[in-house]
Amino acid sequence: MLAFARIGAMVMLLPGLGEVNIPVRIKLSIALLLTMIVLPLNRQAYQVDLQALSPLVVMMVHEIVIGIVLGATARVTLSALQVAGSVIAQQMGLGFVTAVDPTQGQQGVLIGNFLTMLGVTLLFSTDSHHLVIAALSDSYKIFAPGELIPSGDVASLATKAFAAAFKIGLQLSAPFLVFGLVFNIGLGVLARLMPQMQVYFVGAPLSILIGFVVFAAVLTAMMGTFLGYFEGVMHEMMPR
Secondary structure, three states: OHHHHHHHHHHOOOOOOOOOOOOHHHHHHHHHHHHHHHHHHOHHHOOOOOOOHHHHHHHHHHHHHHHHHHHHHHHHHHHHHHHHHHHHHHHHOOOOOEEEEOOOOEEEEHHHHHHHHHHHHHHHHOOOHHHHHHHHHHHHHHOOOOOOOOHHHHHHHHHHHHHHHHHHHHHHOHHHHHHHHHHHHHHHHHHHHOOOOOHHHHHHHHHHHHHHHHHHHHHHHHHHHHHHHHHHHHHHOOOO
16 A cells, blocks of 8 residues: 555656546556556565554655655656747747647647657657656665655755756757747848838748748657656666
């Protein structure tokens, strides 16, 4: 039950598994399956006095908190794609085009939603989700059951995760920042050379067209960078 608390809390937040449109029964079934796999490898970590209720409840809460920390760290990696998608959409002139993001359950820019769904698909198609299971198993070496949670380590992990997600998001969208700068400078020069020309009506469709060409050209490199970033985050959660 204690192992299920940690693993279940983590599964509820994992990319691809913790989505709001996935039935709770499926999430619980996956959590139970992972518990049956991970528990035999870490059974010695649980030294519980079943006669006392208070220590059992405290340990249960402890395990849930650890699961939330692990799952949230993996979930934050997807925000890098949302950051990149927002910047790309703004530079292409599509910042106003929004739709419901199925991975977040809320409104998001269309390109960000596409990148997020593509990222989740690639995580499973490249077996990167195996790293999540490995990090979960190794978490018993970092966060042993019953021991006090090192708040400093948790705060450092959360800070690094958010900072890295924002940094990677900007790196992924860097080609479009350059494109937006050059394109708008070009429109400004064109407006000065041809004042009678309606620059906006020419620039808006042109920025979308060129933006999609650039997007198609750099998409493979973008997703490769994201996968490398995700694997790096998972390896940081494993003891060396």
